Amino acid sequence: MSNNSELLRFTTAGSVDDGKSTLIGRLLYDSKSIFQDQLEAVESATLRRGEEGVNLALLTDGLKSEREQGITIDVAYRYFSTPKRKFIIADTPGHIQYTRNMVTGASTANVALVLVDARNGIVEQTRRHAIIASLLQIPHLVFCINKMDLVDFDQVRYEEIKEELEGFAAKLNIKDVAFIPMSALNGDNVVERSLAMQWYGGSTLLYYLENVHIGSDYNLIDARFPVQHVIRPNTDEYHDYRGYAGRIAGGIFRKGDEVTLLPSGFKSKIAKIDTIDGELEEAFPPQSITILLENDLDLSRGDMIVRENNQPRVTQDLELMVCWFDAEKSLKAGGKYAIRHTTQEARCVIKEIRYKLDINSLHRNQEDLEINANDIARIFVRTTKPLFVDGYAKNRITGSVIIIDEGTNNTVGAGMVR
Template sequence: MDILRFATAGSVDDGKSTLIGRLLFDSKAIFEDQLEAVERTSRDRGTEYTDLSLLTDGLRAEREQGITIDVAYRYFATPKRKFIIADTPGHIQYTRNMVTGASTADLAIILIDARKGVLEQSRRHAFLTSLLRVPHLVLAVNKMDLVDYSQERFEEIREEFTSFASKLNVADLTFIPISALNGDNVVSRSENMPWYQGTSLLHHLENVHIASDRNLVDVRFPVQYVIRPHKTEFHDYRGYAGQVAGGVLKPGDEVLHLPSGLATRIASIDTFDGPVEEAFPPMSVTLRLEDHIDISRGDMICRPNNKPQVAQELEAMVCWMADGVKLAPRSKLSIKHTTRTARALVRELHYRLDVNTLHRDESATSLGLNEIGRVSLRVTQPLFVDDYARNRLTGGFILVDESTNTTVGAGMIVEAKA
């Protein structure tokens, strides 16, 4: 079974945590003791119903305020597919948390309260989703029971959001009317909305096609570790372990090593369960090559006629995640890109982006917590990169404060210069 990673986002009190709780509950993915704890907490709070949002709002501050602060990850499976859910916070002061949760997602669910319609936060979430190149977007119009399951209200919201989404880079957009509290159109089709001819949310999650979302054309294999066993029976074994970031690899394929530029062929592809005949994203494998080449962590294996850009000058969109320190020109940071680490200098801040209005503030001199902007970086050693729009793995990076070793920024490469 394949794995679908999806993130949820929405304004405060739109029902994200309740929706995930409903998915877990109706798909029989929670244990009895978990359900008993939620029922007990619901009773203690005087709630007349079982508050399924408590299944994901694990922090005490979240339960007290009724909001999501941190990214809560939950796992469940159906006979068709496995799922990893990232319940991301909706408030603007937690933008960095949403960026973290959605950066690896195959699909994003944006919740909208049917009574309130498309809010400023809804537009911000849609923009961040498109910025992070999440391939599939579902707009779940929640709380349909509070507008008497009105088709007219649903169509109004759909038209308004479709108009806004036309300005963004959204490849696949689906609209589903739901009631997370009552379970309408969450796991099974609702009898309260006979006018809706689409599928339930879970059916869509089970069947959305994600295999072609990953880049299967450009072979990219960042080397993470060189395996040289100490046992005498394996003394000739030399393997290069890592995660396939793009393309399809097979034994016998001609490959090129960067930065040396030497070409060789793949002798075999090994995994924990034994040799395989092909490797593709996001498999973690060990490559054995026909020739002995000096390869170490941070190097790249690709195709001779399809190489990534070898660059030290980067143009990137950066989401700043540090509190108390700002990103400004002349800032010196450590950059981690795939398995390679280098030092980076911020050469220029071109503009700060208002994620609510999409306005570019070209007079900005720095980026603060949760702010996004376009910057120019100079890196001390060449990186093997692709544009983020082409490959999210080789086009993304993180920035680290060298003095505290904390992650202070996440970046998406827009352009690379040799």
């Protein structure tokens, strides 16, 4: 692999029988990313369980309880690379009770793979995965129409499913949707082109993953720099050094730019963009840099550097689509929590629960407003201090929050700003 390949993060969701583990196993195996000792360990574990062959799911299911129950409970991260790209797979369980894990895996993904069993076509789980991908604004969605070997590699069947999926995907908010007929078990159209499906003129899955354009997945328009940490060396050499360290959340920052500071509204100019390897003329997401300003101003963690004519909303009232995680306590209007947004932390109160979203049908339920673990709901919150937010559709970084229970310190919800 060359040193200058791109990084692509993708997520898969699925349950026991839809071939997800086989697909991942196939990608890892055919790209030569499974090691001999791993394979031997899986083979002997398979034998010990009295099963036959190689159970590739044992590669991804790492925890004792997962191996015992034969299910994926948590998000597992897997890595492989080809000469073109390095890939990070967030492998998540697909059952409705693990929506929180799917949401977690989807939050950082460039691409979502949704598996469809060619025998069954669209089922509830297909819809759910696609809806989650759409809610989390994953830019690219691939429907992997799998187990084509079990329908005799029939083009008519494939077209039928594809048409149905297109109709359904049109209702979702996804920029780029692709369809690939495959058999993960036999390797058809995963890494190698299928000889059995000569009628298919599109790319294999790996070719797609290696070539899909992800250069515009970050927002390069709206300049946003949340201050993460203030660097003050207090040494003789750097006596008056005051650097604002952080990771660019959006837009391009250049030396000499006129900037506005939030929440103060003060104006300044970028004197220097600093790194240990020298000054930069410009910087862009997701670079971690240090900005020095021309004048000494009061700026600290949680504040934001933006441009005067392009500012985020400064507000204490947020409308959120929230995924609830807490299995012990349901989300209640009037409830108070801690909330984190970029590098800010505040407290918030739940003002109103507007509706619960049925993630199998997109139906908005306004009657049953009891929000339990794995439910998704539209809510309104008020925060103790102003946050600097963008809509999630505009910027996934400045448009997302997590909600924390102040009693248990657990992360109990994830919210996307409308």
